[in-house]
Amino acid sequence: MKSALVGIAGVLASFLAMYAICARAGVNASPAILAAALAVGLARRPENFDLRATLAKFASLPIVALGAALVGLTFRSLPVLGAILFCAGMALSIWLRNFDKGGAAIGRLIALPLLTMLVVPVHVDTGHPGLGALLVMLAGAIAFAATYLLQRIAA
């Protein structure tokens, strides 16, 4: 019950923060939904509050989120190539479990945005590709920060 409460608080915080940013930037709410979906995924596995691992994850999640968004774009223009990239990414994320906890953590990091992209296809209509990419990365960073901070407070 407690972890579900913390989780939903993280989802709400991520969604509202990103929604406010999207409204300010004058774009649709897709990045906000992406942030909420990422927060749902992150809430399933409590953070271990190890500073080094946390910083590494914080730095890498937006990049992986951007990668997932690019796979999403590929789906729109070249669906077969998008499917191949998706299958390879997911299989790789599982295969990395061969390399103990570190490998498994990287695997989860790859799988989460790919899966989120499948659940919440992101179409950011900004008219400026750079802004769209920035918003997607920001969604990843906000989802992680909100989830981490709330889990830390609740611990």
Added chain:
Amino acid sequence: MTIATRMALQMLVALALAFTVGMLAFPLHWSWVVLTAFIVCSGAVGRGEAIYKGLLRVAGAIGGTVVAAAISPVVPSNGAVDATIIFVVLFFGMWLRTINYAYWAACATLIFALLQGSQGASIGPLFAIRVACIVVGALCAIAATWFVFPMRTRLLVRKRVAEARAALREVRSGSDRDLRHHLAQLERVAPPVRLHRAVFGARGETAHPAALIDETQARLRTAIERRKVRVYVSVAVSLDGYIDDRSDQRLVLSSPEDLADMRLAREQCDALLVGAETVRRDNPSLRSPNAARVTVTESGELDPALRFFDGSARTIVLTGHEGAEKLRTRLGDRAEIVAIEQFEPAAIIAALADCGLHSLFVEGGGRILTAFLAAGAFDRLRLAIAPFFVGDAAAPRLVNAASFLNDAKHRLTLRGVRALGDIAVLEYEHPRT
């Protein structure tokens, strides 16, 4: 091939199948097929797990559809109301997911319905497509786990049970393995085999995989519980550190006040432990209300005529497997004979926990005290110091030479100092790790 590589290949095939079938049969909703294939295949090591997860996913989707159909006429299509309900349903999904994945699947379908409803879409035909996509996705995943480097659930259960039992054996001999990890590993493979037993029964088999899991989990839980046995070590010494002299008569170190206080401490425990040598030499009756008497013997040389076996209290003798039968014959119903793997505190404590005892009062003699104190296998140490010297180098000391966990760098915590008559009683606490 490792399990992770096998699972990666299964996932690759499952997703490739799902993409192919999904894009051809459901061009607008292929993502539902792919998502289901991923969810069902993800983490499914054995074939039974994939079937079980597929059933949960389909059942959840159908359940969610039914609920959505029931509530959609009464929920007004309003952005704020929809958003509130979506987050409430999401919360329940996150909460109930820990109980069963089907709840999460149902909530996800319900959220999808609310999202569709808020966009003014008709949900009836769409939900038939959704359920069809989910069934196809689940079948893709099951096909992959069934044909691509498959792992039979029965073999997987045996592997997990063997690993758990190996960990249990190591715990019995004193090493520290993560029993909760094995409990969780077994719990992961348990649901499909339990469902199989519930639907098809045990079919007269002596050991259905579900029964193997249940039995091993019970042992693991016992092993985890046994760590909760509290150990209280009590010893009285002379000023020069001796617990006895070399005369035939037992040396009285305690004062009447100390003995009365020790009696009270004994009454807080449900087992009193002394070594077999002390039983033979001092012939103690070792009585305390509601407490079992326990001794440990390697040789098995115990005379049934000793007061220890007078039948006035529950009596337990811990011994090796080889001598257990001989002792059972010799002592008859005077004592319970429990075989242990090794004569170490961890094994002694584990065996007593198996006997349903949760607090142990350790009284001696030298070998037992040395073993428990050296291993740090105690929660409290009560040290009574008598105001005189023995002065005989050959007399038994508090402890024998050993490697002690609590050395100068790992000190005990002094919890109290009391004067009971002319005896000083020191109470130390050991933070068990």
